[in-house]
Amino acid sequence: MQSRLAKSLYLGLAAVSFGAVASVATTASAKSKAYVVSNTTMKSDPTTRNVALTGSNAIYTKPGTAAGARVVASKYTAGNLANSKNSAYYFRAYRIVKTNRGSIYYKVVSMSGQYRGYIYGGKTANEYAGGVQAANTMTDAKLPATTTATFAKPGTKNVTWAAPKYTQYKAKKMVKSTVPYAKDTLKITKAATKTREGWLYYYVEDAQNPNVNGWVYADALKIADANTIDAKDGITLNFVDKATGSAISSKVVAMPKGTTDSVTNYQAIQLANANIPAGYTYSLMGSSSSVAKGGAIVVYLIKNPTKLMNMTPKVFNANAPAEAQTILNSAWNSTANQDALKKDDFFSPAEGTVVKGTEIDTHLAKANLKEFVVKTVPTADNLGSVAYQFKLETPVNTVASSKTTTNIFYTATKGTVKASVNNGAFVADAQ
Numbered sequence: 001m002q003s004r005l006a007k008s009l010y011l012g013l014a015a016v017s018f019g020a021v022a023s024v025a026t027t028a029s030a031k032s033k034a035y036v037v038s039n040t041t042m043k044s045d046p047t048t049r050n051v052a053l054t055g056s057n058a059i060y061t062k063p064g065t066a067a068g069a070r071v072v073a074s075k076y077t078a079g080n081l082a083n084s085k086n087s088a089y090y091f092r093a094y095r096i097v098k099t100n101r102g103s104i105y106y107k108v109v110s111m112s113g114q115y116r117g118y119i120y121g122g123k124t125a126n127e128y129a130g131g132v133q134a135a136n137t138m139t140d141a142k143l144p145a146t147t148t149a150t151f152a153k154p155g156t157k158n159v160t161w162a163a164p165k166y167t168q169y170k171a172k173k174m175v176k177s178t179v180p181y182a183k184d185t186l187k188i189t190k191a192a193t194k195t196r197e198g199w200l201y202y203y204v205e206d207a208q209n210p211n212v213n214g215w216v217y218a219d220a221l222k223i224a225d226a227n228t229i230d231a232k233d234g235i236t237l238n239f240v241d242k243a244t245g246s247a248i249s250s251k252v253v254a255m256p257k258g259t260t261d262s263v264t265n266y267q268a269i270q271l272a273n274a275n276i277p278a279g280y281t282y283s284l285m286g287s288s289s290s291v292a293k294g295g296a297i298v299v300y301l302i303k304n305p306t307k308l309m310n311m312t313p314k315v316f317n318a319n320a321p322a323e324a325q326t327i328l329n330s331a332w333n334s335t336a337n338q339d340a341l342k343k344d345d346f347f348s349p350a351e352g353t354v355v356k357g358t359e360i361d362t363h364l365a366k367a368n369l370k371e372f373v374v375k376t377v378p379t380a381d382n383l384g385s386v387a388y389q390f391k392l393e394t395p396v397n398t399v400a401s402s403k404t405t406t407n408i409f410y411t412a413t414k415g416t417v418k419a420s421v422n423n424g425a426f427v428a429d430a431q
Contacts, residue, residue: 063120186206
């Protein structure tokens with residue numbers, strides 16, 4: 001009897017103890033997750049709610065400490081987006097969430113629309129902190145000396161925008177084509193650069209067709225020369241390629257100080273050397289005679305030697321593994337990739353030629369060097385390869401020279417390539 005009683009008491013106590021432990025565990029679990037106490041739409045001017053990531057926090061489908069929150073962009077990815085030179089990875093904040101712990105989360109969406117979710121923003125509403133910081137997507141610039149312009153190459157490319165693409169969320173084109181406005185005179189009223197890319201934009205106003213008014217890429221405009229000289233009041237220099245006899249360009253220049261009716265041959269040579277087009281060197285004049293005011297003279301030029309641009313690949317993101325730079329160097333300098341660069345005349349410009357970053361981007365894409373994957377060693381399970389994905393950051397303008405080096409920046413991401421996963425495509429490592 002006593003034995004059965006003792007056994008019953010033991011089992012009863014065990015059951016009570018288990019229930020108590022289970023109760024404590026459940027409560028602890030419940031307390032480990034925060035919950036939302038307020039969720040409001042931000043009402044301030046949307047253009048004042050542009051933010052950039054800091055890289056210190058991930059983006060989640062729900063406030064990060066709430067039950068069921070899933071990762072949209074890991075802290076590692078957020079770090080890459082924070083360091084990006086692409087305006088597509090600025091964000092717009094549009095909701096504020098407060099949790100029972102007093103934490104503030106912002107619901108954000110990237111300018112490209114690729115990423116959307118909640119990110120920790122500190123302890124005070126409307127004061128960005130934690131994973132986000134206020135961002136100026138555009139930086140004011142100086143107006144050109146002349147503010148009158150026309151569209152340089154009317155078409156569907158480089159049209160006017162309400163805001164340059166990705167500097168505001170869902171920025172829209174003002175017109176689909178500038179062809180109908182090819183002869184319109186435009187007035188430049190504002191100038192700014194895209195903060196991340198450094199590209200210059202002008203805000204133009206079209207008095208004839210106000211619907212055109214908007215921001216346009218500066219190189220898409222032909223700006224009137226404030227120092228334009230009438231041919232009858234100066235000397236016309238007709239530049240010609242000495243080797244081919246082909247016309248290069250023409251330019252009207254002012255008469256030198258102290259001259260009224262004509263310039264000597266020596267003066268004409270000085271004028272020519274001061275106005276030689278980029279990529280050429282002076283050879284000789286087409287005549288040894290003096291040139292009368294309003295007259296013209298041929299100037300023969302020699303095209304500067306061409307040489308493959310000095311380009312050095314660089315890993316852009318500081319959080320990439322150290323080996324990423326070595327792997328990038330090896331891939332870049334491979335015979336196949338170097339042959340691809342050499343076959344494109346764009347990468348062998350004449351000395352002194354100005355090369356635009358946007359064109360570098362386009363031609364690297366043609367050479368399959370805008371985004372590529374490099375396999376390294378076998379994975380631990382021998383089912384694939386450890387690999388790196390390299391994505392080109394936006395190049396900047398440069399001047400072709402055998403004496404200078406142009407850095408080509410890439411974001412490096414480590415991952416794997418397995419035939420049995422993602423159809424054999426690159427998969428980034430979880431961060």
